[in-house]
Amino acid sequence: MKNTLRVERAIKNITQADLAEAIGVSRQTINTIESNKYVPSTVLALKIARVFGKPVEAIFELEDGD
Amino acid sequence: MALPGFVLGYMVVYNDYKIPGFGMQLREQSQLFLPAYENFTNELALTLVVGGLVFIAFSKQKIEDELTANIRLNALYWAILANYAMYAMFLITAAINNVLQLRLIENAIEAIAGGFTFMTYNLFTPLVIFMARFYYLLYKRNDEYEIKTIRFLPNKPYRLIGQTLSVAFAVMIIAQSIKREDITWLFYTLPLPMLIWVFSKEKQEDEYIGAIRLDAMQLSVYANYIILLIANFAFYSTDFLFVMAFNFVTIPAIFLIVFHYRLYKIRKSDVASAKSNLNLL
Numbered sequence: 001m002k003n004t005l006r007v008e009r010a011i012k013n014i015t016q017a018d019l020a021e022a023i024g025v026s027r028q029t030i031n032t033i034e035s036n037k038y039v040p041s042t043v044l045a046l047k048i049a050r051v052f053g054k055p056v057e058a059i060f061e062l063e064d065g066d
Numbered sequence: 067m068a069l070p071g072f073v074l075g076y077m078v079v080y081n082d083y084k085i086p087g088f089g090m091q092l093r094e095q096s097q098l099f100l101p102a103y104e105n106f107t108n109e110l111a112l113t114l115v116v117g118g119l120v121f122i123a124f125s126k127q128k129i130e131d132e133l134t135a136n137i138r139l140n141a142l143y144w145a146i147l148a149n150y151a152m153y154a155m156f157l158i159t160a161a162i163n164n165v166l167q168l169r170l171i172e173n174a175i176e177a178i179a180g181g182f183t184f185m186t187y188n189l190f191t192p193l194v195i196f197m198a199r200f201y202y203l204l205y206k207r208n209d210e211y212e213i214k215t216i217r218f219l220p221n222k223p224y225r226l227i228g229q230t231l232s233v234a235f236a237v238m239i240i241a242q243s244i245k246r247e248d249i250t251w252l253f254y255t256l257p258l259p260m261l262i263w264v265f266s267k268e269k270q271e272d273e274y275i276g277a278i279r280l281d282a283m284q285l286s287v288y289a290n291y292i293i294l295l296i297a298n299f300a301f302y303s304t305d306f307l308f309v310m311a312f313n314f315v316t317i318p319a320i321f322l323i324v325f326h327y328r329l330y331k332i333r334k335s336d337v338a339s340a341k342s343n344l345n346l347l
Contacts, residue, residue, distance in 0.1 A: 025131035031210040032133060038213050041132050 003060045005034045008052045023047040112189065112298050119193040120291055123200070133211060137203050139280035142287060143216050145196035146317060150261050153188065153314070157254060189294065189313060192287065219266040228263030235259060253311060260318040268329070278328050286320035 009019060020027040032038040049056045127134045203212045235256045268275050293316060297309040
């Protein structure tokens with residue numbers, strides 16, 4: 001699974017730490033998700049999408065082979 | 067709490083240290099294996115070590131989220147595997163030694179596991195390995211966590227091998243102990259087929275079953291240490307040797323029971339909901 005988290009953050013101009021605090025996780029967790037190493041739970045994905053005011057599919061996308 | 071425990075434990079095991087006066091008269095007269103006077107120094111040391119390590123291992127991170135929780139359970143599963151891999155290596159060296167009687171290996175075994183020290187180590191090595199692994203995954207990189215998935219053995223043929231051998235060993239142990247024959251070696255090898263069982267996939271292994279696995283493993287480790295601490299105070303001297311030997315199988319045994327019970331419950335409710343869907347149509 002890939003995501004556009006980094007781009008969305010740039011558009012909204014918030015840091016990883018800001019995002020982490022908004023959804024109550026650690027900054028390293030955000031970073032691990034951004035580098036496509038961790039697939040967040042549905043709850044976490046929905047929370048992230050809510051911060052950016054977009055549907056989940058606009059941020060997270062299935063890749064070939066998932 | 068763990069540190070003074072380790073120091074005290076080290077003194078008990080290697081220097082046969084006893085806190086003066088920290089004991090009591092348990093029986094009127096000494097019998098073989100049942101000494102009248104029991105010193106509690108070793109019980110105290112074990113309680114401190116295990117208690118301290120459990121607190122360190124299972125206290126939350128400053129920011130505990132789903133990923134750190136996930137890494138924690140992953141590290142735990144990995145630690146159990148690593149612990150028993152070490153144990154298997156130890157058994158194999160001991161077996162080779164039995165056949166060849168090499169002086170060198172014998173000395174090595176004496177050094178790391180003279181007498182019952184290996185059994186004593188096994189009481190807390192899973193926790194130590196777990197902590198090393200957990201903090202390695204968390205702090206290896208500065209900025210992100212290290213994600214490592216656990217590998218499992220394929221369902222075929224390992225599940226069947228593990229189950230057959232575990233049951234066969236268990237039956238043999240019960241049969242032989244009824245006949246009062248020596249079961250030591252059988253008992254020491256029993257955890258290994260059980261581990262194959264624990265680490266073989268379900269026919270349809272998915273994300274949810276993976277989550278149940280991790281959950282069951284955490285529960286079995288908790289249960290194991292609760293049992294150990296209770297046993298620590300309930301059994302002394304020779305009796306505690308049985309507890310230590312028993313401790314080799316408690317984690318895989320509790321895991322298998324919890325894991326399969328959960329799966330059974332899910333499958334039962336699954337059948338029910340499948341039926342109700344048909345009814346709705």
